[in-house]
Amino acid sequence: MTIKLYKLDGSPQVRPPLMLADILKLEFEPVTVNLLAGEHLKPEYVEKNPNHTIPMLEDDGYIVADSHAILMYLVDKYGQDQQQLYPKDLKLRTTVNQRLFFEASTLATARQAAMVGIFKNNATGPDEEGIKKVNELYKTLEAYLSKTKFLACDHLTIADISCVATISAVDYVVPIDAKYTKLSAWFNNLKQEQWYKNGNEPGLEIFIQYLKGMIAKNSGQA
Ligand SMILES: N[C@@H](CCC(=O)N[C@@H](CS)C(=O)NCC(=O)O)C(=O)O
Incomplete structure:
Protein backbone atom coordinates (compact mmCIF):
# COMPACT_ATOMS: atom_id res chain seq x y z
CA MET A 1 0.00 0.00 0.00
CA GLN A 82 -3.55 8.13 18.72
CA GLN A 83 -7.25 8.87 18.21
CA GLN A 84 -7.07 11.66 20.80
CA LEU A 85 -5.41 13.75 18.10
CA TYR A 86 -8.86 14.02 16.53
CA PRO A 87 -11.20 13.12 19.38
CA LYS A 88 -14.36 11.10 18.81
CA ASP A 89 -16.27 12.95 21.51
CA LEU A 90 -18.71 15.19 19.62
CA LYS A 91 -18.04 18.43 21.46
CA LEU A 92 -14.27 18.01 21.58
CA ARG A 93 -14.23 17.09 17.90
CA THR A 94 -16.39 20.09 17.03
CA THR A 95 -14.00 22.42 18.86
CA VAL A 96 -11.10 20.87 16.93
CA ASN A 97 -13.07 21.40 13.71
CA GLN A 98 -13.73 25.04 14.60
CA ARG A 99 -10.00 25.67 15.19
CA LEU A 100 -9.18 23.95 11.89
CA PHE A 101 -11.69 26.11 10.02
CA PHE A 102 -10.25 29.15 11.81
CA GLU A 103 -6.84 28.18 10.43
CA ALA A 104 -8.19 27.49 6.95
CA SER A 105 -10.07 30.75 6.65
CA THR A 106 -8.81 33.43 9.00
CA LEU A 107 -5.24 32.47 9.91
CA ALA A 108 -4.14 31.35 6.46
CA THR A 109 -5.64 34.53 4.97
CA ALA A 110 -3.78 36.70 7.49
CA ARG A 111 -0.53 34.94 6.64
CA GLN A 112 -1.08 35.74 2.99
CA ALA A 113 -2.06 39.35 3.81
CA ALA A 114 1.16 39.79 5.80
CA MET A 115 3.34 38.45 2.97
CA VAL A 116 1.62 39.34 -0.28
CA GLY A 117 3.41 42.70 -0.54
CA ILE A 118 6.80 41.02 -0.21
CA PHE A 119 6.00 38.39 -2.84
CA LYS A 120 4.09 40.54 -5.30
CA ASN A 121 4.57 44.27 -4.68
CA ASN A 122 8.31 44.67 -4.00
CA ALA A 123 7.70 45.40 -0.31
CA THR A 124 10.49 44.88 2.22
CA GLY A 125 8.14 43.82 5.01
CA PRO A 126 4.48 43.36 5.89
CA ASP A 127 2.20 46.38 5.52
CA GLU A 128 0.30 47.95 8.43
CA GLU A 129 -2.93 46.18 7.48
CA GLY A 130 -1.22 42.78 7.45
CA ILE A 131 0.46 43.40 10.81
CA LYS A 132 -2.85 44.49 12.31
CA LYS A 133 -4.65 41.42 11.01
CA VAL A 134 -2.00 39.02 12.33
CA ASN A 135 -1.95 40.70 15.75
CA GLU A 136 -5.73 40.40 16.03
CA LEU A 137 -5.36 36.68 15.41
CA TYR A 138 -2.56 36.32 17.95
CA LYS A 139 -5.07 37.82 20.39
CA THR A 140 -7.67 35.22 19.40
CA LEU A 141 -5.17 32.39 19.81
CA GLU A 142 -4.14 33.78 23.21
CA ALA A 143 -7.81 33.69 24.24
CA TYR A 144 -8.14 30.04 23.13
CA LEU A 145 -5.01 29.16 25.07
CA SER A 146 -6.24 30.95 28.17
CA LYS A 147 -8.97 28.33 28.47
CA THR A 148 -7.03 25.15 27.65
CA LYS A 149 -3.40 24.05 27.46
CA PHE A 150 -3.60 23.39 23.73
CA LEU A 151 -5.75 25.14 21.13
CA ALA A 152 -8.82 22.92 21.39
CA CYS A 153 -8.47 21.13 24.73
CA ASP A 154 -5.86 20.10 27.29
CA HIS A 155 -3.97 17.79 24.97
CA LEU A 156 -2.42 18.02 21.54
CA THR A 157 -4.80 17.72 18.58
CA ILE A 158 -4.58 18.23 14.84
CA ALA A 159 -5.74 21.82 15.45
CA ASP A 160 -2.34 22.57 17.05
CA ILE A 161 -0.50 20.79 14.25
CA SER A 162 -2.39 22.78 11.62
CA CYS A 163 -1.98 26.18 13.29
CA VAL A 164 1.67 25.82 14.31
CA ALA A 165 2.81 25.52 10.68
CA THR A 166 1.20 28.86 9.84
CA ILE A 167 2.30 30.55 13.07
CA SER A 168 5.91 29.47 12.51
CA ALA A 169 5.91 31.15 9.09
CA VAL A 170 4.04 34.28 10.11
CA ASP A 171 6.14 34.76 13.27
CA TYR A 172 9.09 35.47 10.98
CA VAL A 173 7.46 38.64 9.58
CA VAL A 174 5.21 39.58 12.53
CA PRO A 175 6.93 38.24 15.66
CA ILE A 176 4.60 37.17 18.46
CA ASP A 177 4.47 39.97 21.03
CA ALA A 178 5.80 38.86 24.45
CA LYS A 179 2.53 40.07 26.00
CA TYR A 180 0.89 36.98 24.49
CA THR A 181 2.43 34.77 27.15
CA LYS A 182 0.23 31.71 26.56
CA LEU A 183 0.71 31.77 22.80
CA SER A 184 4.50 32.22 23.18
CA ALA A 185 4.70 29.32 25.66
CA TRP A 186 2.55 27.07 23.42
CA PHE A 187 4.73 27.85 20.39
CA ASN A 188 7.99 27.35 22.32
CA ASN A 189 6.73 24.01 23.68
CA LEU A 190 5.73 22.69 20.27
CA LYS A 191 9.08 23.74 18.80
CA GLN A 192 10.78 21.28 21.18
CA GLU A 193 8.84 18.29 19.81
CA GLN A 194 10.68 15.88 17.55
CA TRP A 195 7.74 15.73 15.12
CA TYR A 196 7.93 19.53 14.79
CA LYS A 197 11.69 19.35 14.14
CA ASN A 198 11.27 16.58 11.57
CA GLY A 199 8.06 17.71 9.87
CA ASN A 200 8.12 21.50 10.06
CA GLU A 201 11.67 22.78 10.35
CA PRO A 202 13.15 21.70 6.98
CA GLY A 203 10.27 23.21 4.95
CA LEU A 204 10.09 26.28 7.18
CA GLU A 205 13.79 26.92 6.55
CA ILE A 206 13.23 26.77 2.78
CA PHE A 207 10.25 29.13 3.10
CA ILE A 208 12.21 31.63 5.24
CA GLN A 209 15.20 31.58 2.90
CA TYR A 210 12.84 32.31 0.00
CA LEU A 211 11.22 35.14 1.95
CA LYS A 212 14.64 36.55 2.94
CA GLY A 213 15.71 36.43 -0.71
CA MET A 214 12.60 38.37 -1.76
CA ILE A 215 13.13 40.97 0.99
CA ALA A 216 16.79 41.39 -0.03
CA LYS A 217 15.79 41.74 -3.68
CA ASN A 218 13.07 44.26 -2.84
CA SER A 219 15.57 46.26 -0.77
CA GLY A 220 17.96 46.35 -3.71
CA GLN A 221 20.48 44.15 -1.90
CA ALA A 222 20.29 41.18 -4.24
N1 LIG B 1 -6.88 25.28 2.22
C1 LIG B 1 -5.84 24.63 1.45
C2 LIG B 1 -4.94 25.69 0.85
C3 LIG B 1 -3.80 25.07 0.06
C4 LIG B 1 -3.06 26.08 -0.77
O1 LIG B 1 -3.56 27.20 -1.02
N2 LIG B 1 -1.89 25.69 -1.24
C5 LIG B 1 -1.13 26.57 -2.10
C6 LIG B 1 0.35 26.40 -1.81
S1 LIG B 1 0.75 26.86 -0.14
C7 LIG B 1 -1.39 26.14 -3.53
O2 LIG B 1 -1.46 24.99 -3.82
N3 LIG B 1 -1.55 27.12 -4.43
C8 LIG B 1 -1.75 26.87 -5.82
C9 LIG B 1 -3.12 27.20 -6.32
O3 LIG B 1 -3.99 27.60 -5.50
O4 LIG B 1 -3.35 27.09 -7.53
C10 LIG B 1 -5.05 23.65 2.33
O5 LIG B 1 -4.98 23.87 3.55
O6 LIG B 1 -4.55 22.64 1.80
Missing part, protein backbone atom coordinates in the same frame (compact mmCIF):
# COMPACT_ATOMS: atom_id res chain seq x y z
CA THR A 2 1.35 3.45 -0.85
CA ILE A 3 0.17 6.80 0.37
CA LYS A 4 1.36 9.54 -1.93
CA LEU A 5 1.72 13.11 -0.72
CA TYR A 6 1.84 15.71 -3.47
CA LYS A 7 3.80 18.60 -2.09
CA LEU A 8 6.39 21.31 -2.36
CA ASP A 9 8.78 21.45 0.57
CA GLY A 10 8.51 25.20 1.21
CA SER A 11 4.69 25.29 1.30
CA PRO A 12 3.30 26.02 4.79
CA GLN A 13 0.13 23.99 4.16
CA VAL A 14 2.16 20.88 3.32
CA ARG A 15 3.86 20.74 6.68
CA PRO A 16 0.90 19.73 8.93
CA PRO A 17 0.51 16.39 7.10
CA LEU A 18 4.30 15.89 7.37
CA MET A 19 4.25 16.55 11.13
CA LEU A 20 1.27 14.24 11.62
CA ALA A 21 2.95 11.51 9.58
CA ASP A 22 5.96 11.76 11.87
CA ILE A 23 3.73 11.29 14.95
CA LEU A 24 1.80 8.39 13.41
CA LYS A 25 4.96 6.82 11.92
CA LEU A 26 3.40 6.85 8.48
CA GLU A 27 5.54 6.73 5.37
CA PHE A 28 4.48 8.86 2.42
CA GLU A 29 5.72 8.49 -1.10
CA PRO A 30 6.52 12.13 -1.82
CA VAL A 31 5.56 13.62 -5.18
CA THR A 32 6.96 17.09 -5.77
CA VAL A 33 4.60 19.48 -7.52
CA ASN A 34 6.50 22.52 -8.75
CA LEU A 35 3.98 25.34 -8.45
CA LEU A 36 6.38 27.85 -10.01
CA ALA A 37 6.54 25.67 -13.12
CA GLY A 38 2.73 25.36 -13.12
CA GLU A 39 2.74 21.60 -12.53
CA HIS A 40 -0.42 21.92 -10.38
CA LEU A 41 -2.29 23.20 -13.44
CA LYS A 42 -1.47 20.22 -15.64
CA PRO A 43 -4.61 18.31 -16.72
CA GLU A 44 -3.57 15.12 -14.90
CA TYR A 45 -3.24 17.03 -11.61
CA VAL A 46 -6.45 19.03 -12.08
CA GLU A 47 -8.25 15.79 -12.91
CA LYS A 48 -7.34 14.53 -9.43
CA ASN A 49 -7.76 17.87 -7.64
CA PRO A 50 -9.91 20.40 -9.54
CA ASN A 51 -8.93 23.01 -6.93
CA HIS A 52 -5.27 22.46 -8.03
CA THR A 53 -3.74 22.97 -4.58
CA ILE A 54 -1.03 21.22 -2.64
CA PRO A 55 -0.97 19.30 -0.38
CA MET A 56 -2.95 16.47 -1.91
CA LEU A 57 -3.02 12.92 -0.61
CA GLU A 58 -3.58 9.84 -2.71
CA ASP A 59 -4.27 6.76 -0.63
CA ASP A 60 -4.59 3.68 -2.77
CA GLY A 61 -6.39 5.74 -5.44
CA TYR A 62 -8.51 7.75 -2.99
CA ILE A 63 -7.85 11.50 -3.22
CA VAL A 64 -7.96 13.92 -0.32
CA ALA A 65 -7.21 17.58 -1.03
CA ASP A 66 -6.77 20.30 1.63
CA SER A 67 -4.37 19.97 4.53
CA HIS A 68 -7.15 20.06 7.15
CA ALA A 69 -9.16 17.28 5.51
CA ILE A 70 -5.92 15.28 5.17
CA LEU A 71 -5.23 15.56 8.92
CA MET A 72 -8.77 14.44 9.78
CA TYR A 73 -8.60 11.51 7.38
CA LEU A 74 -5.18 10.30 8.50
CA VAL A 75 -6.05 10.19 12.21
CA ASP A 76 -9.40 8.49 11.57
CA LYS A 77 -7.85 5.93 9.24
CA TYR A 78 -4.33 5.40 10.60
CA GLY A 79 -4.44 6.94 14.10
CA GLN A 80 -4.77 3.57 15.93
CA ASP A 81 -3.92 4.40 19.55
Whole structure:
Protein backbone atom coordinates (compact mmCIF):
# COMPACT_ATOMS: atom_id res chain seq x y z
CA MET A 1 0.00 0.00 0.00
CA THR A 2 1.35 3.45 -0.85
CA ILE A 3 0.17 6.80 0.37
CA LYS A 4 1.36 9.54 -1.93
CA LEU A 5 1.72 13.11 -0.72
CA TYR A 6 1.84 15.71 -3.47
CA LYS A 7 3.80 18.60 -2.09
CA LEU A 8 6.39 21.31 -2.36
CA ASP A 9 8.78 21.45 0.57
CA GLY A 10 8.51 25.20 1.21
CA SER A 11 4.69 25.29 1.30
CA PRO A 12 3.30 26.02 4.79
CA GLN A 13 0.13 23.99 4.16
CA VAL A 14 2.16 20.88 3.32
CA ARG A 15 3.86 20.74 6.68
CA PRO A 16 0.90 19.73 8.93
CA PRO A 17 0.51 16.39 7.10
CA LEU A 18 4.30 15.89 7.37
CA MET A 19 4.25 16.55 11.13
CA LEU A 20 1.27 14.24 11.62
CA ALA A 21 2.95 11.51 9.58
CA ASP A 22 5.96 11.76 11.87
CA ILE A 23 3.73 11.29 14.95
CA LEU A 24 1.80 8.39 13.41
CA LYS A 25 4.96 6.82 11.92
CA LEU A 26 3.40 6.85 8.48
CA GLU A 27 5.54 6.73 5.37
CA PHE A 28 4.48 8.86 2.42
CA GLU A 29 5.72 8.49 -1.10
CA PRO A 30 6.52 12.13 -1.82
CA VAL A 31 5.56 13.62 -5.18
CA THR A 32 6.96 17.09 -5.77
CA VAL A 33 4.60 19.48 -7.52
CA ASN A 34 6.50 22.52 -8.75
CA LEU A 35 3.98 25.34 -8.45
CA LEU A 36 6.38 27.85 -10.01
CA ALA A 37 6.54 25.67 -13.12
CA GLY A 38 2.73 25.36 -13.12
CA GLU A 39 2.74 21.60 -12.53
CA HIS A 40 -0.42 21.92 -10.38
CA LEU A 41 -2.29 23.20 -13.44
CA LYS A 42 -1.47 20.22 -15.64
CA PRO A 43 -4.61 18.31 -16.72
CA GLU A 44 -3.57 15.12 -14.90
CA TYR A 45 -3.24 17.03 -11.61
CA VAL A 46 -6.45 19.03 -12.08
CA GLU A 47 -8.25 15.79 -12.91
CA LYS A 48 -7.34 14.53 -9.43
CA ASN A 49 -7.76 17.87 -7.64
CA PRO A 50 -9.91 20.40 -9.54
CA ASN A 51 -8.93 23.01 -6.93
CA HIS A 52 -5.27 22.46 -8.03
CA THR A 53 -3.74 22.97 -4.58
CA ILE A 54 -1.03 21.22 -2.64
CA PRO A 55 -0.97 19.30 -0.38
CA MET A 56 -2.95 16.47 -1.91
CA LEU A 57 -3.02 12.92 -0.61
CA GLU A 58 -3.58 9.84 -2.71
CA ASP A 59 -4.27 6.76 -0.63
CA ASP A 60 -4.59 3.68 -2.77
CA GLY A 61 -6.39 5.74 -5.44
CA TYR A 62 -8.51 7.75 -2.99
CA ILE A 63 -7.85 11.50 -3.22
CA VAL A 64 -7.96 13.92 -0.32
CA ALA A 65 -7.21 17.58 -1.03
CA ASP A 66 -6.77 20.30 1.63
CA SER A 67 -4.37 19.97 4.53
CA HIS A 68 -7.15 20.06 7.15
CA ALA A 69 -9.16 17.28 5.51
CA ILE A 70 -5.92 15.28 5.17
CA LEU A 71 -5.23 15.56 8.92
CA MET A 72 -8.77 14.44 9.78
CA TYR A 73 -8.60 11.51 7.38
CA LEU A 74 -5.18 10.30 8.50
CA VAL A 75 -6.05 10.19 12.21
CA ASP A 76 -9.40 8.49 11.57
CA LYS A 77 -7.85 5.93 9.24
CA TYR A 78 -4.33 5.40 10.60
CA GLY A 79 -4.44 6.94 14.10
CA GLN A 80 -4.77 3.57 15.93
CA ASP A 81 -3.92 4.40 19.55
CA GLN A 82 -3.55 8.13 18.72
CA GLN A 83 -7.25 8.87 18.21
CA GLN A 84 -7.07 11.66 20.80
CA LEU A 85 -5.41 13.75 18.10
CA TYR A 86 -8.86 14.02 16.53
CA PRO A 87 -11.20 13.12 19.38
CA LYS A 88 -14.36 11.10 18.81
CA ASP A 89 -16.27 12.95 21.51
CA LEU A 90 -18.71 15.19 19.62
CA LYS A 91 -18.04 18.43 21.46
CA LEU A 92 -14.27 18.01 21.58
CA ARG A 93 -14.23 17.09 17.90
CA THR A 94 -16.39 20.09 17.03
CA THR A 95 -14.00 22.42 18.86
CA VAL A 96 -11.10 20.87 16.93
CA ASN A 97 -13.07 21.40 13.71
CA GLN A 98 -13.73 25.04 14.60
CA ARG A 99 -10.00 25.67 15.19
CA LEU A 100 -9.18 23.95 11.89
CA PHE A 101 -11.69 26.11 10.02
CA PHE A 102 -10.25 29.15 11.81
CA GLU A 103 -6.84 28.18 10.43
CA ALA A 104 -8.19 27.49 6.95
CA SER A 105 -10.07 30.75 6.65
CA THR A 106 -8.81 33.43 9.00
CA LEU A 107 -5.24 32.47 9.91
CA ALA A 108 -4.14 31.35 6.46
CA THR A 109 -5.64 34.53 4.97
CA ALA A 110 -3.78 36.70 7.49
CA ARG A 111 -0.53 34.94 6.64
CA GLN A 112 -1.08 35.74 2.99
CA ALA A 113 -2.06 39.35 3.81
CA ALA A 114 1.16 39.79 5.80
CA MET A 115 3.34 38.45 2.97
CA VAL A 116 1.62 39.34 -0.28
CA GLY A 117 3.41 42.70 -0.54
CA ILE A 118 6.80 41.02 -0.21
CA PHE A 119 6.00 38.39 -2.84
CA LYS A 120 4.09 40.54 -5.30
CA ASN A 121 4.57 44.27 -4.68
CA ASN A 122 8.31 44.67 -4.00
CA ALA A 123 7.70 45.40 -0.31
CA THR A 124 10.49 44.88 2.22
CA GLY A 125 8.14 43.82 5.01
CA PRO A 126 4.48 43.36 5.89
CA ASP A 127 2.20 46.38 5.52
CA GLU A 128 0.30 47.95 8.43
CA GLU A 129 -2.93 46.18 7.48
CA GLY A 130 -1.22 42.78 7.45
CA ILE A 131 0.46 43.40 10.81
CA LYS A 132 -2.85 44.49 12.31
CA LYS A 133 -4.65 41.42 11.01
CA VAL A 134 -2.00 39.02 12.33
CA ASN A 135 -1.95 40.70 15.75
CA GLU A 136 -5.73 40.40 16.03
CA LEU A 137 -5.36 36.68 15.41
CA TYR A 138 -2.56 36.32 17.95
CA LYS A 139 -5.07 37.82 20.39
CA THR A 140 -7.67 35.22 19.40
CA LEU A 141 -5.17 32.39 19.81
CA GLU A 142 -4.14 33.78 23.21
CA ALA A 143 -7.81 33.69 24.24
CA TYR A 144 -8.14 30.04 23.13
CA LEU A 145 -5.01 29.16 25.07
CA SER A 146 -6.24 30.95 28.17
CA LYS A 147 -8.97 28.33 28.47
CA THR A 148 -7.03 25.15 27.65
CA LYS A 149 -3.40 24.05 27.46
CA PHE A 150 -3.60 23.39 23.73
CA LEU A 151 -5.75 25.14 21.13
CA ALA A 152 -8.82 22.92 21.39
CA CYS A 153 -8.47 21.13 24.73
CA ASP A 154 -5.86 20.10 27.29
CA HIS A 155 -3.97 17.79 24.97
CA LEU A 156 -2.42 18.02 21.54
CA THR A 157 -4.80 17.72 18.58
CA ILE A 158 -4.58 18.23 14.84
CA ALA A 159 -5.74 21.82 15.45
CA ASP A 160 -2.34 22.57 17.05
CA ILE A 161 -0.50 20.79 14.25
CA SER A 162 -2.39 22.78 11.62
CA CYS A 163 -1.98 26.18 13.29
CA VAL A 164 1.67 25.82 14.31
CA ALA A 165 2.81 25.52 10.68
CA THR A 166 1.20 28.86 9.84
CA ILE A 167 2.30 30.55 13.07
CA SER A 168 5.91 29.47 12.51
CA ALA A 169 5.91 31.15 9.09
CA VAL A 170 4.04 34.28 10.11
CA ASP A 171 6.14 34.76 13.27
CA TYR A 172 9.09 35.47 10.98
CA VAL A 173 7.46 38.64 9.58
CA VAL A 174 5.21 39.58 12.53
CA PRO A 175 6.93 38.24 15.66
CA ILE A 176 4.60 37.17 18.46
CA ASP A 177 4.47 39.97 21.03
CA ALA A 178 5.80 38.86 24.45
CA LYS A 179 2.53 40.07 26.00
CA TYR A 180 0.89 36.98 24.49
CA THR A 181 2.43 34.77 27.15
CA LYS A 182 0.23 31.71 26.56
CA LEU A 183 0.71 31.77 22.80
CA SER A 184 4.50 32.22 23.18
CA ALA A 185 4.70 29.32 25.66
CA TRP A 186 2.55 27.07 23.42
CA PHE A 187 4.73 27.85 20.39
CA ASN A 188 7.99 27.35 22.32
CA ASN A 189 6.73 24.01 23.68
CA LEU A 190 5.73 22.69 20.27
CA LYS A 191 9.08 23.74 18.80
CA GLN A 192 10.78 21.28 21.18
CA GLU A 193 8.84 18.29 19.81
CA GLN A 194 10.68 15.88 17.55
CA TRP A 195 7.74 15.73 15.12
CA TYR A 196 7.93 19.53 14.79
CA LYS A 197 11.69 19.35 14.14
CA ASN A 198 11.27 16.58 11.57
CA GLY A 199 8.06 17.71 9.87
CA ASN A 200 8.12 21.50 10.06
CA GLU A 201 11.67 22.78 10.35
CA PRO A 202 13.15 21.70 6.98
CA GLY A 203 10.27 23.21 4.95
CA LEU A 204 10.09 26.28 7.18
CA GLU A 205 13.79 26.92 6.55
CA ILE A 206 13.23 26.77 2.78
CA PHE A 207 10.25 29.13 3.10
CA ILE A 208 12.21 31.63 5.24
CA GLN A 209 15.20 31.58 2.90
CA TYR A 210 12.84 32.31 0.00
CA LEU A 211 11.22 35.14 1.95
CA LYS A 212 14.64 36.55 2.94
CA GLY A 213 15.71 36.43 -0.71
CA MET A 214 12.60 38.37 -1.76
CA ILE A 215 13.13 40.97 0.99
CA ALA A 216 16.79 41.39 -0.03
CA LYS A 217 15.79 41.74 -3.68
CA ASN A 218 13.07 44.26 -2.84
CA SER A 219 15.57 46.26 -0.77
CA GLY A 220 17.96 46.35 -3.71
CA GLN A 221 20.48 44.15 -1.90
CA ALA A 222 20.29 41.18 -4.24
N1 LIG B 1 -6.88 25.28 2.22
C1 LIG B 1 -5.84 24.63 1.45
C2 LIG B 1 -4.94 25.69 0.85
C3 LIG B 1 -3.80 25.07 0.06
C4 LIG B 1 -3.06 26.08 -0.77
O1 LIG B 1 -3.56 27.20 -1.02
N2 LIG B 1 -1.89 25.69 -1.24
C5 LIG B 1 -1.13 26.57 -2.10
C6 LIG B 1 0.35 26.40 -1.81
S1 LIG B 1 0.75 26.86 -0.14
C7 LIG B 1 -1.39 26.14 -3.53
O2 LIG B 1 -1.46 24.99 -3.82
N3 LIG B 1 -1.55 27.12 -4.43
C8 LIG B 1 -1.75 26.87 -5.82
C9 LIG B 1 -3.12 27.20 -6.32
O3 LIG B 1 -3.99 27.60 -5.50
O4 LIG B 1 -3.35 27.09 -7.53
C10 LIG B 1 -5.05 23.65 2.33
O5 LIG B 1 -4.98 23.87 3.55
O6 LIG B 1 -4.55 22.64 1.80
